[in-house]
């Protein structure tokens with residue numbers, strides 16, 4: 603019997619959360635519509651009950667939530683540039699899907715929903731580090747949609763008493779991140795290209811910085827968020843990150859060492875909707891969850907490169 607539901611389980615982060623739950627011997631159900639997720643990501647998760655379903659369909663949400671106690675909601679159309687190209691599709695798969703899921707979770711008697719939020723909601727306000735009391739300032743359709751999902755999630759805690767926790771992830775990377783689309787995360791693309799001896803493209807001057815967060819830290823925060831006492835965390839929203847930042851140019855240099863790539867990056871014009879700098883204040887997650895990063899950036903990058911080197915991410 604599944605105690606946990608992971609949405610977006612054929613995607614990067616959902617897959618990683620499901621694997622961690624199964625490793626603890628938990629009963630897990632996963633749902634995905636393969637919009638961006640891949641069947642190959644389900645390899646190794648055979649102990650999980652998998653349901654193919656689209657969360658924009660309320661009936662699929664009801665089936666997914668039946669009998670579960672805790673939901674990790676990772677499903678989304680998770681890309682800024684993709685949202686610029688397809689704002690309506692982003693809304694359907696981020697906002698409609700989240701609302702349908704919350705309605706179904708409440709109806710099914712789910713106890714807690716942990717929502718995958720995004721640092722993109724902070725937008726390009728120059729204040730660093732980003733802390734949770736800052737006013738959101740979404741500058742892409744994706745950020746708007748992720749923020750709407752946050753607000754719905756928190757409102758369900760207020761008006762219906764559903765326990766909810768919002769984790770705002772900052773640029774997550776690691777094994778199982780899809781490197782094959784131009785909508786993919788920058789580190790996934792860089793790893794794949796540099797391992798293949800191809801020149802990666804940096805959009806902008808490369809001095810933009812990110813709080814790149816290795817996946818193990820995000821999984822860790824989710825497990826803490828599921829277990830923390832309701833009186834402490836329900837209805838709360840908190841950053842989930844490393845709490846350090848690095849520029850793309852610096853990251854490129856580290857990747858050169860790790861991959862053996864000998865060339866230089868190409869530079870192209872910055873992309874619409876992208877923010878300049880990103881760095882999280884992670885004190886609130888520390889206070890509320892006891893969260894602190896468990897894996898560092900360099901070690902995470904090394905493990906990630908090894909995963910791509912040994913054929914990860916190729917179907």
Ligand SMILES: NC(=O)c1ccc[n+]([C@@H]2O[C@H](COP(=O)([O-])OP(=O)(O)OC[C@H]3O[C@@H](n4cnc5c(N)ncnc54)[C@H](O)[C@@H]3O)[C@@H](O)[C@H]2O)c1
Pocket residue numbers: 609610611612613614615616633634635636637638639640655656657658675676677678679680694695699718719720721748770771772773774775780787
């Ligand atoms: N990767 C990051 O750096 C990052 C940063 C901040 C927030 N997030 C959030 O974390 C979550 C997971 O992101 P990811 O990087 O694993 O993305 P991903 O694209 O790898 O995974 C998302 C999964 O959701 C599925 N999905 C999309 N719409 C669906 C629907 N309507 N019904 C069922 N399944 C659906 C996709 O098929 C995919 O498998 C997303 O909510 C994203 O917004 C990710």
